[in-house]
């Protein structure tokens with residue numbers, strides 16, 4: 417048996433953000449999952465916040481890469497560099513007696529065992545003593561205090577950057593699930609293409625994300641909100657400012673929201689009746705940053721006739737659950753690829 421001391425680390429390797437959780441300390445680091453690389457030398461120039469600030473602003477020789485795009489590991493070397501960076505940063509936060517930690521890494525549900533092995537190898541190469549993986553919806557459910565080990569059905573919908581993962585969990589396992597390749601990133605892209613089509617204006621990803629967070633809604637109701645945004649006029653090539661409304665944004669997000677609801681429906685259709693009855697009674701829990709989209713809970717509830725709740729810390733649930741899973745390492749160990 418290994419001693420899982422207070423320096424064990426949980427990493428939520430998200431498409432959009434990476435969070436690091438240290439047992440006994442909580443979340444010690446939260447940075448964008450972005451790496452900037454020099455294409456001529458192959459050197460990693462920056463990781464995290466510094467690299468995110470370079471998106472859209474890099475000279476030809478530097479590219480800002482999101483190695484976890486679409487919820488899968490697109491580039492092994494860069495992912496290793498990212499894990500290495502996060503473990504180093506976490507050790508800075510953790511005082512002088514930092515030893516090789518045991519590391520639990522949260523991965524998207526449904527990644528292959530080869531991909532899981534790649535994450536484990538990356539963590540070991542980055543300095544982990546032992547590394548484990550935990551699947552994202554399971555970690556999200558633990559992090560939102562659902563009774564995952566009980567013989568009762570709990571449904572979690574984790575809306576992240578790249579994917580939405582829907583799962584019904586009972587007795588420590590995922591019974592039914594769906595992974596939809598639609599999350600916050602797809603919402604941003606929908607806003608970009610709506611504004612391009614409607615106003616002949618090109619806006620960047622960061623502007624689209626800000627619009628979504630500020631006035632985005634899954635259901636236009638109540639007083640209309642507006643926001644000024646700046647982009648490049650496609651006709652003149654010059655910068656231009658326009659005003660857009662929450663109603664327009666809700667229209668642009670309709671398709672993305674429908675895909676998420678479709679994922680929830682499909683999962684419910686496959687769920688054994690006893691467990692569906694539990695979900696009907698206890699409700700669906702939304703986690704991930706996308707859960708914060710205004711009125712998304714309301715629309716999902718309307719479309720499924722189920723009570724829907726937003727988890728207490730939707731952005732932190734997966735990281736908290738990953739860390740808490742270290743407390744149940746023996747149970748997790750039985751289900752996981754080990755390194």
Ligand SMILES: Nc1ncnc2c1ncn2[C@@H]1O[C@H](COP(=O)(O)OP(=O)(O)OP(=O)(O)O)[C@@H](O)[C@H]1O
Nearest residue numbers: 430431432433576577578579600704705706708709
């Ligand atoms: N207030 C908000 N309203 C709408 N979307 C939001 C809000 N806050 C954050 N988001 C979105 O949530 C997404 C990030 O969520 P999260 O950090 O849970 O994803 P992730 O875990 O990195 O991704 P994945 O689960 O796909 O690996 C981003 O697309 C972000 O724009």
